[in-house]
Amino acid sequence: MTVLWPVALLALLVVPAAIAYYVWLERRRRRQAVRFTDLALVRAAAPRRPPWKRHVPFGLLLTAIALLALAAARPQVSAEIPVARSAVIMALDVSGSMCATDVEPNRMAAAQDAVRDFITKQDSSTRIGLVVFSGFAQVAVAPTQDREALLRAVDGLTIGRGTTIGAAILKAVDTIAEIDANVAPTGSGVTPLRPREPGTYAPEIVVLLTDGANTRGISPQEAAEAAAERGVRVYPIGFGTRNPTSMMCTPAQLGANGSDGWFGGFTGGAGGYLVADETTLRQVAETTGGEYFAAGDAGELQNVLDDLPQTVATQREDVEVSAFLVGAAVLALLGAVWAAARWTAFP
Numbered sequence: 001m002t003v004l005w006p007v008a009l010l011a012l013l014v015v016p017a018a019i020a021y022y023v024w025l026e027r028r029r030r031r032q033a034v035r036f037t038d039l040a041l042v043r044a045a046a047p048r049r050p051p052w053k054r055h056v057p058f059g060l061l062l063t064a065i066a067l068l069a070l071a072a073a074r075p076q077v078s079a080e081i082p083v084a085r086s087a088v089i090m091a092l093d094v095s096g097s098m099c100a101t102d103v104e105p106n107r108m109a110a111a112q113d114a115v116r117d118f119i120t121k122q123d124s125s126t127r128i129g130l131v132v133f134s135g136f137a138q139v140a141v142a143p144t145q146d147r148e149a150l151l152r153a154v155d156g157l158t159i160g161r162g163t164t165i166g167a168a169i170l171k172a173v174d175t176i177a178e179i180d181a182n183v184a185p186t187g188s189g190v191t192p193l194r195p196r197e198p199g200t201y202a203p204e205i206v207v208l209l210t211d212g213a214n215t216r217g218i219s220p221q222e223a224a225e226a227a228a229e230r231g232v233r234v235y236p237i238g239f240g241t242r243n244p245t246s247m248m249c250t251p252a253q254l255g256a257n258g259s260d261g262w263f264g265g266f267t268g269g270a271g272g273y274l275v276a277d278e279t280t281l282r283q284v285a286e287t288t289g290g291e292y293f294a295a296g297d298a299g300e301l302q303n304v305l306d307d308l309p310q311t312v313a314t315q316r317e318d319v320e321v322s323a324f325l326v327g328a329a330v331l332a333l334l335g336a337v338w339a340a341a342r343w344t345a346f347p
Contacts, residue, residue: 004074004320011069015062022058053339060336067329071322078200078319086203087127087143087179089172090115093210093239095134095163097274099249100211102241103297107211108253110298111239112154115209118305119150129175133168134160135216143179143204158255165214165277169223169284172206173232180204183230186223201289202231207308208284209301211240213277220280224287233290237304238276241296 003009092115098108119128129143130153140153170186177185183202206227214220227234278294285292295301 002076004076006073008069008072008074011072012066014069015066018062018065057336057340060332060339064329064332064336067325067332071325071329074320074322075325076320086205087129087176088122089129089131089143089175089204089206090118091131091133091137091168091172091206091208092157093134093163093165093168093212094132094157094160095212096159096161096247097163097212097240097244099159099247099253100240100244100274101246101248102244103239103301106248106253107240108157108159108249110301111209112157114298114301114305115154116151117302118308119147119154121306127179129172130154131168131172131175132157133164133171135162135164137164137167137171139171139175143175157253159249159253163210163212163215164217165208165210165220165280165284166218166223168208168210169206169220169227169234170218172208172234173223173227173230176202176204176206176232177230183232186226186230200231201233204232205290206232206234207305208234208236208281209239210236210281211238211276212274213280220277220284221287224284228288232288234284234288235290235293235308236281236284237293237295237301238278238281239295239301240274240276242275244274 092111094108098111099106101107103110122128124145127143127145128141128147128150129139130141130150131137132140140157141150144150173183174185174187177183180202183204224234276294278292282292284290293304295304
């Protein structure tokens with residue numbers, strides 16, 4: 001357990017001080033009692049109840065004071081939080097290389113199918129957000145429980161030029177910052193509100209699916225460091241084979257209007273950016289506390305997404321328990337009032 005305001009714990013000193021005063025009053029009362037010579041008369045006048053009941057109201061009052069002092073210190077406990085109580089941000093690569101046909105019918109179509117299936121299988125309380133990136137990154141759908149809106153966005157994905165993996169990570173972190181006050185945005189000059197302890201993470205995660213390498217903008221490693229400072233885990237998925245050949249896109253994937261058909265050509269000598277940069281993606285996962293997955297075909301991608309909820313079924317998070325302590329203090333205080341009225345006022 002950790003506390004955010006440890007100075008508030010000084011209020012606990014009231015407890016031993018009150019106990020010492022209470023003991024002093026008890027001894028004083030006993031000294032006064034021995035002044036009576038007729039002990040039988042004293043016993044007859046005393047209330048007929050067990051002696052310990054007389055101390056219960058004071059004990060409950062001290063308990064309430066101690067609980068309130070602890071609550072004021074804002075204690076936190078580390079707990080496993082189900083992913084279903086948080087959000088998953090899907091960051092999808094829509095660069096031109098996603099038209100490669102080494103995964104049938106092409107990478108984009110296979111990724112769309114797998115992501116659709118992932119969305120429909122998630123718990124209804126899980127919020128899912130969609131970030132898409134090519135030459136720049138943008139939020140296609142803010143974190144939501146509206147599955148229809150997500151599926152429409154996935155169906156409408158179109159191809160762009162360039163691959164900005166680093167920018168996609170930052171955009172995903174900023175999307176999380178919109179719904180989690182404990183995650184600071186990554187804007188210029190903005191630092192985390194409170195540095196996270198090693199091994200503690202935000203309940204939200206980022207699933208990054210890409211088939212290539214970063215071509216512009218901030219490097220993935222720099223972006224991963226910013227995510228790690230904020231406790232955001234990134235789970236990269238490297239999609240596609242090591243030997244892409246032809247490039248074929250549908251008019252819908254190209255954002256074209258018109259007749260059905262396929263447009264494409266061959267990769268030529270540009271193969272370097274058509275293969276997932278596994279080394280960098282592994283570094284991103286290691287830096288942020290996530291895990292890297294490789295998916296060479298549609299079936300493997302589907303298996304990765306199906307297994308992901310089990311991989312990150314729960315996440316450790318610091319949970320403040322002040323409210324519970326205040327509630328317990330109120331109950332103790334009410335108990336003290338009841339006990340005082342029952343066992344003191346009415347012998």
